[in-house]
Amino acid sequence: MNRILSARSLIPRARANLSTSSKCFDIAKVKRNQIRFQENNGKPIHLKGGPMDLTFTYLTMAFTFGSACYAFYGLSQLIMKK
Structure with a gap:
């Protein structure tokens, strides 16, 4: 129960930080x-x-x-008989 109450006390602080951080951009x-x-x-x-x-x-x-070539190489190795 204590953990829930302590988490609830953090929510207003988080909202205050988020609302003030949006004003930091340079117009x-x-x-x-x-x-x-x-x-x-x-x-x-x-x-x-x-x-x-x-x-x-x-x-x-x-x-x-490169990734597409490697994928086709891997598929060709799976298709080929060993």
Whole structure:
């Protein structure tokens, strides 16, 4: 019973922390990002973040292709007679 009462006393503190943490964002930073991502420069939205976005995109494609090849290799090993 004590544990339930102590857990109930933590709930108001958690709500106070969550409600105050949502006010910490910078409005000017949001406006700058809106301008950067809305400009028409011919790039898709997932590449407008800069060169690291392009790097992560290519890295994700490489991992996906490698995983697909490894999956087909594993399936071919299961299909082949030993």
